[in-house]
Amino acid sequence: RRWMEPFILVLLAEGPTHGYAIVGQLEEMGVSSGELDFGAVYRTLRDFEEAGQVTSSWSNEPTGPQRRDYALTESGYEALDEWSAVMRERGRLIAEFDARYLAAVTVRRNTNPKAAGS
16 A cells, blocks of 8 residues: 555645545556555545645535545645655666666677577
């Protein structure tokens, strides 16, 4: 569940929204290889609220079902800042891996053409 935390936080930074919309946006982003677990999203939101990173209130929409809207607090923005640093570092590591992978595979395939076909 922890893997979805930065994505939920960044979606909430875009503005208050409800859990069902968050699930839809996570699916649009392609952050999961399978179907997202609605319960895990709502448990994460509840954990954020218990930690003081998110507030929630019932929507006052005149039609349709009542929904709980979630919004980031200052503590939530601080958590998002921390996640941003982590994600940037992961991005750097992925770029480092990719560069080394491409260099190694190119050298191997250029010096041993049979290895490329095996």
